[in-house]
Amino acid sequence: MATEQKLVVARLLSNLGVDVIDAGFPRSSPESFNSSKAIASEVGCQPVKGRVPVISVMARCNKKDIDVAWEVVRHARRPSVVIFIATSEIHMKHKLRMSKADVLNTAAEMVAYARSLGCQDVAFGAEDAGRSDKEFLYHILNEAIKAGASTLVIPDTVGYNFPSEYGNLIADLRANTSGAIISAHCHNDLGLATANTLAGAEAGARQLEVTINGIGERAGNASLEEVVMAIKCRRELLGGLHTGIDTRYIAEASKMVAEFTGLYVQPHKAIVRANVFTHESGIHQDGVLKFTGTYEILSPDDIGLSRSCESGIKLGKLSGRHGLKFRLLKLGYDINGKELDDIFARLKEIAGTKKNFSDDDIEALVHENGHLQAVWSLGDLQVMHGTFGSPTVTVKLISCYGEEKISCSVGEGPVDAAYKAINNIVQIPVVIRKYVNSAMEEGIDALASTQVVVSQDSNEIVVQNIVRTFSGSATGKDIVIASVQAYLNALNKAVWAIDSSAKMLSA
Ligand SMILES: CC(=O)SCCNC(=O)CCNC(=O)[C@H](O)C(C)(C)COP(=O)(O)OP(=O)(O)OC[C@H]1O[C@@H](n2cnc3c(N)ncnc32)[C@H](O)[C@@H]1OP(=O)(O)O
């Protein structure tokens, strides 16, 4: 993220009510220096609902890192520095190339050094604690406390621990240290970051280090939204623990971080994406329609999210009649019995190849089924086109009163010619706003799916003071016939809407 973006996110984190904002690693780059400083001096000095978050920055166990970190963060009202060093055999031997004794002494010395600069809130992080020898951990953590650390960061740096293992680690550290808050910091390499963080909380960690959307090195860190909502949802399992997070900002934070970082989250990401509140399977739809609690443990309002489709009922190949009937009712169609069965059968037929059923698609199903009597239906169609002359189409339309009308037109192409011929007969002043033709399968015999949206020339057709456009869709092997059917579906809706509004006006 750029500096300005980090500031915007930090402001939002403050609104969310997070206790500590990890603003960066000031020594890592001039950008990190500047952004951490800006966050410390702005967000770290501005109370939100009466409280200012702690602004924390990171430093390795060397004086230069700590000097730079303190220079940056001291501008905040509640400054903190996290000083870390690795404590596992593998890191000490291969990465730091330091003995245990050197690591221990350096850690204590550097924590004391940070305190000597005036930093009252020093956290000590035992990098790779999840793979460290416990006795060594007790030793180094107690030395860090003696040197002035008030928080102990316990990272499962490589996401190696199982929840029970990490929970036991935190419980053991609590039993063998005193005078400091234990902070859980879990990575997601095995997909266990959230579970481990919660196990840490259950075992006594009282600071939980998380990121929005779970972003972070490699497979990421534990995600704020998952940890916070799990605690909110299952407080009783955690002895009544709670966070100060105002969860209504969660969806906004998730979206913002995804956009700023370019790290977009999958539609079924827990908590924050709309699929979590969308039901496509018939049995589930039936359940939530009877009582949302059957398949939802959270409400989208809890995190400031709106559902992606009408009341979360998405129609597809797994949907059932209850879901279909619900969507039809929302559109004003009270359809039951055989008629509902017929539309349902057609839905299942099409749903094999079609993924999303919009309101327009559902209306098209209703029209196809003849629920609203089509004013015009296609009698015959003859198309002539090739390399010679203009494409010419003749159509025969049959009105709902049985009247037959034939018209012929040339056009830019066969679909254009067919539409002009239809216009000669139907004669309502529409323009085509959208025409989409797509193959629903691969191959020469693929089904063509056409969608047409029409409206009045400059202003949309206004029916009962509602500005409306009309959409029609149709599917078939022949592109021209599918296009004609889709156009007629749209025109029929427009004619039907104008007629019924005229009837209402005259009444
Ligand atoms: C543990 C975590 O996950 S913290 C998050 C990770 N964050 C970062 O790495 C911040 C971004 N990092 C950077 O910008 C750079 O790595 C810098 C500026 C910090 C350091 O860059 P360089 O000086 O070029 O060193 P480089 O990154 O290549 O190597 C790291 C050095 O720090 C040492 N080191 C690593 N951790 C620590 C520590 N906690 N305390 C002291 N020294 C450490 C390494 O042993 C290595 O030292 P060496 O050069 O003597 O072999």
Ligand SMILES: CC(C)C(=O)C(=O)O
């Ligand atoms: C140093 C700590 C906090 C860390 O980021 C890690 O080990 O993952």
